[in-house]
Amino acid sequence: EVQLVESGGGLVQPGGSLRLSCAASGFTYSNVWMIWVRQAPGKGLEWVTNINQDGSAKYYVDSVRGRFTISRDNAKNFLYLQMNSLRAEDTAVYYCARDGRPHAADSWGQGTLVTVSS
Amino acid sequence: QSALTQPASVSGSPGQSITISCTGTSSDVGGYNSVSWYQQYPGKGPKLIIYEVSNRPSGVPDRFSGSKSGNTASLTISGLQTEDEADYYCRSYTGSNSPYVFGGGTKVTVL
Numbered sequence: 001e002v003q004l005v006e007s008g009g010g011l012v013q014p015g016g017s018l019r020l021s022c023a024a025s026g027f028t029y030s031n032v033w034m035i036w037v038r039q040a041p042g043k044g045l046e047w048v049t050n051i052n053q054d055g056s057a058k059y060y061v062d063s064v065r066g067r068f069t070i071s072r073d074n075a076k077n078f079l080y081l082q083m084n085s086l087r088a089e090d091t092a093v094y095y096c097a098r099d100g101r102p103h104a105a106d107s108w109g110q111g112t113l114v115t116v117s118s
Numbered sequence: 119q120s121a122l123t124q125p126a127s128v129s130g131s132p133g134q135s136i137t138i139s140c141t142g143t144s145s146d147v148g149g150y151n152s153v154s155w156y157q158q159y160p161g162k163g164p165k166l167i168i169y170e171v172s173n174r175p176s177g178v179p180d181r182f183s184g185s186k187s188g189n190t191a192s193l194t195i196s197g198l199q200t201e202d203e204a205d206y207y208c209r210s211y212t213g214s215n216s217p218y219v220f221g222g223g224t225k226v227t228v229l
Contacts, residue, residue, distance in 0.1 A: 008142050035218075038166075044121070044223035045156070045164065045207050047216075051163045062119070095163055103152035103218075104169035111163055 002026040002107040003114075005094050009112030016086050020112060022079040022096030030054075030074040033099035036081050039093035039111070046092075049081070050099065064090075086116045120210055122147065122221035129227040130198045135145060138224045140191040140208035146219060148189035155184055155193045157225075164207065173204035191204050195226070203228045 032100040035050040049060045049070040054099050058070050064065070068084040079096050097105035122140040130136040140147065140155075147153055155168035166175055168184035171191060181196045190223040191210070195202055 006137075037220075044205075045209075045220045046208065047218040047220055050217070052229035059190075059215060059217050079123040101154070101166065101173075101175070103150075104163070104166055104209070105156075106166045106169070106175060108163035108165070 002098065002099065002100075004107060004109035006094065006096050006109045006112040009094065009114045011117065012086055013113045013118050014116055016095060016116070017082070017084045017116060018086065020081040020083070020096075020114070022081075022109060024079065024096075027030070027086045027098070027100070029077040032093060034042075034070075034072060034079045035097050035099055035105060036070060037095045037097060037105070037108075038090075038114075039095070040089075040092040043092075048094070051079070069112055083114070086114075088116050091116045119169050119214060119221045120217055122210060124206075124208060124224045125223040126222070127225045127227065129229055130195075130202060131229045132198055134198050135194060135196045136198060136226065137195075138193045138206055138208075138226070140193070140210075140221045142189050142191075142210055142219070143159075144189060145214070146189075146210040147186065147191050149213065150211045151186070153184070153191040154209045155182075155191075156207045156209065158207065161176045167206075198205055198228055200228050201217050202227060203227060 093111040156164035
């Protein structure tokens with residue numbers, strides 16, 4: 001069974017940093033693209049970033065480029081999101097997901113809440 | 119990259135059919151057969167229900183179907199059931215350096 005479990009969310013002050021983790025199991029992790037998607041309270045889904053199988057290709061939504069960094073550890077089956085210079089508008093539930101279908105995320109975690117507030 | 123345009127809400131009675139539209143541009147929806155649809159219940163993670171415009175993953179009921187015409191993709195739910203009451207999102211590949219964009223989401227209400 002495919003499982004994705006996010007952790008690392010919490011309350012952080014504006015300008016602060018946080019690192020999210022996503023533990024993957026139940027599939028060959030090193031074979032698939034992985035993504036992070038966020039959802040602000042009461043709002044819709046926003047694609048944030050993705051990474052290819054070996055970590056050599058990474059893409060970001062304009063609003064986080066230069067502040068967020070996606071990475072992966074294929075030996076440990078983990079996905080990470082390093083978030084720096086956090087802003088109030090980054091407050092959201094962050095989901096990790098597997099892009100296991102062509103251009104489609106076929107497995108999702110339950111999300112971890114990040115709150116940016118003083 | 120602007121979000122794809124979806125109606126905020128759609129409603130129908132049990133057994134009826136409803137259609138949710140997802141409108142983009144020739145740079146996203148119209149340019150690629152890479153539209154996917156997701157169902158999300160409150161407090162839960164999304165679930166993939168359609169990929170590559172019209173393909174259903176195994177386990178997704180065949181009352182869910184997808185299509186595309188020009189810059190607009192559509193999700194149709196036939197034989198609406200109470201458990202279909204949820205939020206639905208489309209997503210498209212854009213080919214840009216921010217390669218994906220979601221729609222704003224549609225709340226489906228079963229009357």
